[in-house]
Amino acid sequence: MATNVPQDIQEIWQMDLDHVIHPFQDFESFKETGSDIMSKSEGSHIFDAYGNKLLDGCAGLWCVNIGYGRxxxxxxxxxxxxxxxxxxxxxxxxxxxxxxxxxxxxxxxxxxxxxxxxxxxxxxxxxxxxxxxxxxxxxxxxxxxxxxxxxxxxxxxxxxxxxxxxxxxxxxxxxxxxxxxxxxxxxxxxxxxxxxxxxxxxxxxxxxxxxxxxxxxxxxxxxxxxxxxxxxxxxxxxxxxxxxxxxxxxxxxxxxxxxxxxxxxxxxxxxxxxxxxxxxxxxxxxxxxxxxxxxxxxxxxxxxxxxxxxxxxxxxxxxxxxxxxxxxxxxxxxxxxxxxxxxxxxxxEDICGHVLKVGPYFEEQLKTLMDLPLVGDVRGKCFMMCVENVGNKETKEILPPEARVGDRIAKHAQERGALVRPIGHLNVLSPPLIMTTDEIDFLVSTLRASIEATQDDLTREGIWKG
Ligand SMILES: Cc1ncc(COP(=O)(O)O)c(C=O)c1O
The missing domain is CATH 3.40.640.10 (Type I PLP-dependent aspartate aminotransferase-like (Major domain))
Incomplete structure (x- = not known):
């Protein structure tokens, strides 16, 4: 974890590392880096313990439908x-x-x-x-x-x-x-x-x-x-x-x-x-x-x-x-x-009406990512969407697991202020259902920048030839 972190946050990080068995734990990377600590929330946003504001493209785990802090x-x-x-x-x-x-x-x-x-x-x-x-x-x-x-x-x-x-x-x-x-x-x-x-x-x-x-x-x-x-x-x-x-x-x-x-x-x-x-x-x-x-x-x-x-x-x-x-x-x-x-x-709040109205916009905006070489498919419906990243658009060949493409994209997105969920070579988007079109625009542009950054990483490391 970063060194300039308050003492109490460091202690929480250490207690987690020492005592929590997380669901779906990759113990190897956990033991190396520990957990990110999420501590506050509001609307469609999460604030981590280090003060970063993150637009939550995952609604926690497909669940915080009405948004946070109600x-x-x-x-x-x-x-x-x-x-x-x-x-x-x-x-x-x-x-x-x-x-x-x-x-x-x-x-x-x-x-x-x-x-x-x-x-x-x-x-x-x-x-x-x-x-x-x-x-x-x-x-x-x-x-x-x-x-x-x-x-x-x-x-x-x-x-x-x-x-x-x-x-x-x-x-x-x-x-x-x-x-x-x-x-x-x-x-x-x-x-x-x-x-x-x-x-x-x-x-x-x-x-x-x-x-x-x-x-x-x-x-x-x-x-x-x-x-x-x-x-x-x-x-x-x-x-x-x-x-x-x-x-x-x-x-x-x-x-x-x-x-x-x-x-x-x-x-x-x-x-x-x-x-x-x-x-x-x-x-x-x-x-x-x-x-x-x-x-x-x-x-x-x-x-x-x-x-x-x-x-x-x-x-x-x-x-x-x-x-x-x-x-x-x-x-x-x-x-x-x-x-x-x-x-x-x-x-x-007619949240179902909002989803029916804004959902097609979300689908449409995410589909613009299809022009990126790494993106093989964008699919889903309304507020349940997914980007499938591939090594080759024609053959749909998947990059090797060590490329950790979904994780890399998610990490780049987090650094840029948005949370998108990695599942293997996929990135899943299931935001709170109150998400506005402005927030959708931010989410999609952040995802684009994160996929581009990942393309650069993979090219530089010789894992992917584009
Ligand atoms: C479709 C579906 N069914 C069941 C479950 C299991 O739910 P839980 O993790 O609350 O036990 C999940 C969890 O993601 C799910 O996506």
């Missing part, structure tokens, strides 16, 4: 802490925010998704969905329906089962996987389609592949298909037109349940509280939600299920068993109060 959120949270900081929601106990927020979620969720099981993170929401699906099929008298189909490059979290659903190869290195229940089909990647297929051909292929996979596993053994409407951490992959509707039709044909993981796409990121139906024509059996549900102010997640699933899991069992599962902090009153206030802010 006093109304602080007041709602404080009020609830004083009224009732915690009570259990096990069995027949509830709290006012727990019930009110569930009713709000049911109001916004499509179709007959009217019942909410709470948890505190996206991984837990997905784990809960799978446990519930298994319980559902047992109750239906179809106990063989246990297999879950997910997709290569999907990201569904990092609890044991959610990590199994996640299909990103790099995240599996060195870990064990659940392989009995979970199976994967191909990724809908139109930038890197298999065998150079057109988007239409790719869509036909993927729909048929899912059908074949269900048949191979035996429809009587398949419980559910899980998919993000737009794949996030796997590379912000927007599927070919009609993909979701057609895969849902395949699932319905075989009685397979559908789970739409809206942990990232929900709460305004694509201009709707839930994107499944308005953007993709989907009416899933289950929606999982987290992140923007509370804009990251407090940990909160929801598994939202249909009347039919609810009626099935709530019917009395002959063996006397009950739906014995849940978490201490399910429906936590303070987190639900934060959820209610977050939703109220989204509604009152």
């Amino acid at each position: 006093k109304e959120m602080a007041a709602a949270i404080a009020e609830q802490v004083v009224d009732l900081a915690y009570y259990s929601t096990f069995g027949q106990l509830t709290t006012p925010p727990t019930a009110k927020f569930a009713a709000k979620l049911a109001e916004y969720a499509p179709g007959k998704l009217n019942h909410i099981m709470y948890s505190t993170g996206g991984s837990m929401a997905n784990d809960t969905a799978i446990r519930m699906v298994h319980y559902y099929w047992n109750a239906k008298g179809q106990p063989n329906r246990k297999k879950i189909i997910s997709r290569v490059d999907a990201y569904h979290g990092m609890t044991y089962l959610a990590a199994g659903l996640t299909g990103i190869e790099f995240d599996r290195i060195g870990f064990d996987q659940e392989e009995e229940i979970i199976h994967h089909v191909s990724v809908p990647n139109v930038y890197r389609p298999r065998d150079g297929m057109s988007p239409e051909e790719l869509c036909d292929f993927l729909v048929q592949e899912l059908d074949d996979k269900i048949q191979e596993l035996g429809p009587e053994n398949v419980a559910a298909f899980i998919a993000e409407p737009i794949m996030g951490a796997g590379g912000v992959l927007v599927p070919p037109e009609g993909y979701h509707k057609r895969t849902q039709d395949v699932c319905r044909k075989y009685g397979v349940l559908t789970i739409s993981d809206e942990v990232v796409t929900g709460f305004g990121r694509l201009g709707h509280i839930f994107a499944s139906e308005p953007v993709f024509g989907l009416t899933p059996d289950i929606i999982t939600s987290a992140k923007g549900i509370s804009s990251g102010y407090l940990p909160l997640a929801a598994t939202i299920v249909t009347d039919e699933i609810y009626d099935t899991i709530s019917a009395p069992r002959e063996d006397g068993g009950i739906y014995s599962t849940g978490f201490t902090y399910a429906g936590h009153p303070v987190c639900c109060a934060a959820g209610l206030k977050n939703l109220e802010i989204i509604e009152n």
